[in-house]
Amino acid sequence: MRQVSVIEREQLKTLIDVLKSRAYRVVGPVMREGAIVYDDLSSDKDLPSGWMDVHEAGSYRLQRRTDAALFGYNVGPHSWKKFLHVPALRLWQARANEEGFSCTASHESPQPLALIGVRSCELHAIAIQDRVLVNDRHTDPNYAARREHAFIVAVQCGQAGSTCFCVSMDTGPRARAGFDLALTELIDESGHRFVVETGTERGEEVLTQIPRCEASEDDLAAADRVVAEASAQMGRELSTDGIKELLYGNVDHPRWEEVASRCLACANCTMVCPTCFCTSVEDVTALNGEWAERWQHWDSCFNSDFSYLHGGHVRKSVRSRYRQWLTHKLAAWHDQFGSSGCVGCGRCITWCPAGIDITVEVAAIRETSQLPGLGITV
Helix, strand or coil: CCCEEEEECCHHHHHHHHHHHCCCEEEEEEEECCEEEEEECCCHHHCCCCEEEEEECCEEEEEECCCCCCCCCCCCCCCCHHHHCCCEEEEEEEEEECCEEEEEECCCCCCCEEEEEECHHHHHHHHHHHHHHCCCCCCCHHHHHHHHCCEEEEECCCCCCCCCCHHHHCCCCCCCCCCCEEEEEEEECCEEEEEEEECCHHHHHHHCCCCCEECCHHHHHHHHHHHHHHHCCCCCCCCCCCHHHHHHCCCCCCHHHHHHCCCCCCCHHHHHCCCCCCEEEEEEECCCCCEEEEEEEECCCCCHHHHEECCEECCCCHHHHHHHHHHHHHHHHHHHHCCCCCCCCCHHHHCCCCCCCHHHHHHHHHHCCCCCCCCCCC
C-alpha cells in the first residue's frame, strides 16, 4: 500500500547512507564543468544545492537560485541511460593460447544502482527502454542485469524548463509509477523538507530506516501545488493528434529539406535522448595477434555509416537521416513498441548546436500538411 511521509532535508543524507549500506552504487545530480550531470554521490553535499539550469534552443547555462533547493534544476545533458544502457561495453574477448584461441563472453555482474533524482519524463524513458531491451523478442542481458536491481528515487518536478513539453506527451511532470520512492521538495515558512511517497515494498523497507513523520493535509496540498505549477510552466507544446499519420503522409514535405540545411548531423540529439538505443559493434585486434575484442558502442541514425549495407548507404542525405529520426521517434515507434519514443524532456532542443526544435518542425509540417485533415484546426 502506498505510504506518504515527510522527512527533513537532513535526512537525505540518511537515505544515501542507507542505500550505500545495502551495497548500492548511489548516483544522482552533481555539478561538473558548468552543467548538472548524473554521477556518483558520496553524500548529500554533492547535490547541486541552490542551483538551477536555464534552457533555450541550442543554449544551456547554470544560474543561482534564491533558495537552497537540491533538485531545483530540470534535466542536464546526461540521462539515466548512461548507467543502464552504457555507452561502451565489451561483448567478448579472445586470447591466444597453445591450443589456438579461447573466447570469453562478457557477462557482467554490476553493482546494483540507486538512482536519485529521476524525473517523471525519465521514468517513462526507462520504461520505454525496458520495453525495447528487455520485454521485446530479444533481451539485452547486460541492460537487464543493470535494470533488474536498480533502486529508483524519483523527484517530482517543481519547475518546468523552457524546452520541456512532457505535458504534451503525457509523461509528466508528476511521477505516478516506476519508482521505489518519490520525493517532492518543499521549501516554505515551515522549513526545508520532502514529502516521500512509496512505490514498492523495497521502497517501504528503505523508508523504515529513515526518521520521518506522517504527512499532514497541508504537506500534501503543498506537494500538489508544486507539481501543478510545473505543469502550468511548460516551455513548449507538441500536438500529437494524428501525428503518426501526419508524418507518414508527408515524407516528401519541403520542410525536411529546410531543416536539413540547418542540421549538422552531429548526433547530439540522439546522444542526449533518454530513449534512443541504437548501437554498433567494433572489433579490435592486438598488433601482435595475441588477443581480440568486440565492443558495443552507442551509435546514431544521423551517422552516414549507420545505414550502410553492402553496396552503399541507405540514407545518404542529411534530409533523409533527420526525417528518419523524427518519424521513427514520433510515428514508427508506435508501430514497433506501442508508444511514442519521445518523453518531452526537451534535451534534443537544448543540446542541438543549431537550435533545431522538434516541436517547431512538427508544427511547421502540420501547418502545410500535404494530407487533408491533418493540418491545424481552428
